Amino acid sequence: MSDIIDSLTDGLKPVKPLRSWPLWLGALAGLIVAVLYIWFFYGPRPELTALMGGEWPRSHMPVVKPLMFLALGISALLGASGLVRPEGRPKLRYLMPVLIIGAIVFGALLVEFQHDGWAGTMVNLSDGVLICYMTILCGGMAGLIVLWRLWLRRSATSHPLSLGALSGLATASLMAATYALHCQGDAPVYLLLVYGMAVAILTGIAALLGGKLLRW
Amino acid sequence: MAPYNISEWQALMRSAQAGDAAAYRSLLEALRPWLVAYFRRRLMGSDGEDLVQMTLLSLHEKRNTYDSGSPFLPWIAAVARHKLIDFVRKSGRHIHVELNEELGLEDGMQPDLAARDVAVLLAQLPKDQARIIKLHKLDGLSVEEVAGQTGKSASAVKVTVHRGLKKLQSLVGIKGGVNE
Numbered sequence: 001m002s003d004i005i006d007s008l009t010d011g012l013k014p015v016k017p018l019r020s021w022p023l024w025l026g027a028l029a030g031l032i033v034a035v036l037y038i039w040f041f042y043g044p045r046p047e048l049t050a051l052m053g054g055e056w057p058r059s060h061m062p063v064v065k066p067l068m069f070l071a072l073g074i075s076a077l078l079g080a081s082g083l084v085r086p087e088g089r090p091k092l093r094y095l096m097p098v099l100i101i102g103a104i105v106f107g108a109l110l111v112e113f114q115h116d117g118w119a120g121t122m123v124n125l126s127d128g129v130l131i132c133y134m135t136i137l138c139g140g141m142a143g144l145i146v147l148w149r150l151w152l153r154r155s156a157t158s159h160p161l162s163l164g165a166l167s168g169l170a171t172a173s174l175m176a177a178t179y180a181l182h183c184q185g186d187a188p189v190y191l192l193l194v195y196g197m198a199v200a201i202l203t204g205i206a207a208l209l210g211g212k213l214l215r216w
Numbered sequence: 217m218a219p220y221n222i223s224e225w226q227a228l229m230r231s232a233q234a235g236d237a238a239a240y241r242s243l244l245e246a247l248r249p250w251l252v253a254y255f256r257r258r259l260m261g262s263d264g265e266d267l268v269q270m271t272l273l274s275l276h277e278k279r280n281t282y283d284s285g286s287p288f289l290p291w292i293a294a295v296a297r298h299k300l301i302d303f304v305r306k307s308g309r310h311i312h313v314e315l316n317e318e319l320g321l322e323d324g325m326q327p328d329l330a331a332r333d334v335a336v337l338l339a340q341l342p343k344d345q346a347r348i349i350k351l352h353k354l355d356g357l358s359v360e361e362v363a364g365q366t367g368k369s370a371s372a373v374k375v376t377v378h379r380g381l382k383k384l385q386s387l388v389g390i391k392g393g394v395n396e
Contacts, residue, residue, distance in 0.1 A: 004269050005244045005347045008276045012234035013282040082381035156278035156296045196306060216298075 020081045022069035023135045023151050027077055027174065030143050034178040043181040062185040069195070072097050076170035083163040086187075092185035098169070105196070109188035124187035129194050135179045136172055136198035143171030144206055148213070156216055164210015165203050172202035218266045220250050226288040233279060244272060249293065255295050271299045337384050352377055 038044075047057035079094030081096065112119050147167055157163040176195050185194065225246065231239035251271055254350040255264030274295055282291050342367075351362045352373065359377075363370045 002273055005241060005248075008244060008272065009237045012235055012237040012240055013231070015233050016232055017284060018281045085283065085291065086278070086298055122330070131341045154280060156274075156281040160292055188383045215302075216274060 012132050013064055018084060018151075018154050023081055023147075024079060024140050026074075026146065027170070030146060030171075031174055031178065033144075034175060034182065035138075038178045038182050042179075044181050045184050048181060059186065065183075065191070066177045066180040066188060068101055069173045069180060069199075071169050072101060072179060072199075073173035076166045076173060080163055080166040080170060083159055084152075084167065086156050086158050088157060088159070095165065102196070105188050105191050109192055114213070118162055121187075122187050123191065124185065124190050128183060128185060132179060132183060132185070132194050133198045136175050136195065137202055139175035139179070139203075140172035140199075140202045143175060144168055144209075145169060147199075152214065157213065157214055158160075159209050160214035161211045163214055165207035167210065168203040168206020169199065173176050173197040194209065221246065222289055225292075226284075229279070229282055229288050230284045233284060234283065247272070247275075250292075251296060254293075255300065257298060267299055267303055270303070271296050274299060327373075341380050341383060345376055348373055348376045349380045 034164075045062055045076040051057060051062070066071075075094065079091070082094070083090065109121070141200050144167060152163070152167060155163065175186035176199055182193075185191075218381055223302050225243060228239045228243035228246070232243055248268060251268045252264065252273045255267045258264075259267075275292065278295070282288065303321065338350060341349070348366060348368075351365060357365070362368075363373045366373070368376070386388050
């Protein structure tokens with residue numbers, strides 16, 4: 001036993017303790033890059049251009065939609081930062097924003113479905129579905145890779161699946177928040193089946209990756 | 217309370233993170249008997265020497281995740297618990313998990329930390345089932361008293377406790393029968 005203690009103490013080097021601030025700084029930097037990318041390559045939706053000229057949009061959705069996904073991203077990052085140490089435990093409050101926002105959007109979908117019927121609801125799915133999926137999945141995955149390189153690989157979680165899932169939820173939600181600056185699909189069915197599904201897919205992929213890569 | 221100088225460990229770990237090899241050696245040497253006792257209680261008396269070494273290695277590799285502003289014991293207890301669960305899952309060994317807060321107290325944990333281990337396990341069960349197990353196993357009520365408090369029959373309480381303990385065992389990766 002003293003052999004192992006000898007080998008661990010020989011040539012001991014200082015270590016940089018794991019802190020939360022690089023996570024938040026990295027997330028802010030990633031968000032800024034994503035906003036610039038969407039703004040200059042895709043272009044902002046007209047209501048936001050008008051808003052910058054001082055005209056508030058007739059619907060709140062152009063403002064509410066990005067903020068909704070931003071809130072999801074921030075709460076998922078909070079959850080992830082609570083799980084990176086061995087003693088961290090999953091807590092229901094990390095999932096509350098997902099459950100609350102999911103319930104509101106699902107409720108709105110039911111109202112829309114009652115009002116417009118199946119055909120009237122599904123017509124909202126016609127525009128930009130593929131580009132929305134691709135942007136959220138690719139952008140979110142890029143964010144996840146950066147998060148892994150800078151922060152996650154230094155973690156020691158007792159809950160690798162949950163930490164992976166929360167990380168994927170965070171990067172996908174932040175990417176969705178920035179894509180929402182461009183996208184004009186505000187219908188509940190679009191939010192649920194396009195945004196929601198893209199975020200869910202990346203969350204699932206990240207959970208599986210977390211289960212493999214975050215073990216120690 | 218076990219004879220461990222736990223209050224010293226936090227300062228030693230902080231120094232070790234800063235690269236102080238002597239402090240690190242003192243910490244590892246002090247931790248070794250604690251880990252041996254920790255695993256012995258949970259591995260039916262086996263000394264768990266492999267596990268102690270694996271835990272020391274993990275401590276070394278992941279020492280950056282210790283938050284120097286927080287108590288050290290919950291951190292090292294979580295590392296040891298993680299290694300134990302991993303070990304049991306891989307080897308399929310039978311381990312002894314007592315649903316008893318005294319188990320953690322003997323390892324020098326504060327009552328709230330020991331209770332947290334139990335609470336973590338119980339939280340995996342449906343509320344009613346967790347309540348019945350708590351009343352019977354932690355609060356020491358007889359089956360009849362639990363039945364009286366919960367409005368269930370004595371046999372229903374017995375079945376609930378048996379199934380609950382079985383589920384708890386499977387959650388921590390234990391195979392085999394339930395030791396009630």
